[in-house]
Amino acid sequence: MAVPKRKTTPxxxxxxxANHDKVTPVQLVSCENxxxxxxxxxxxxxxxxxNGRKAKATKATAAS
Incomplete structure (x- = not known):
């Protein structure tokens, strides 16, 4: 069984x-339309x- 030879320093x-808690910035792209x-x-x-086509209705299109 592996045992550490020295105490790990703080x-x-x-x-x-620290490597596991990094926050990655939000990646944004511009809409083609x-x-x-x-x-x-x-x-x-x-x-x-x-992807070049209408995927969902928005408030602006639903009102008209």
């Missing part, structure tokens, strides 16, 4: 733990387009 312990920022692989919230 600095080494914290550096090891209206140019609004949106999440990748999601329909645009402003116009409802995804």
């Amino acid at each position: 600095s080494k312990r914290d550096m090891r733990r 209206c140019g609004e920022a949106r999440l990748p692989h999601r329909a645009c919230g402003a116009c409802g387009h995804y």
Whole structure:
């Protein structure tokens, strides 16, 4: 059974733990139809387009 030869210092312990808690920035892409920022692989919230076609109804289109 493996046993540590020396006590791990708080600095080494914290550096090891820090890699798991990193927050990655949100990646945004622009909508091909209206140019609004949106999440990748999601329909645009402003116009409802995804992958070059209308994917969902928006409030603006539902009212008219």
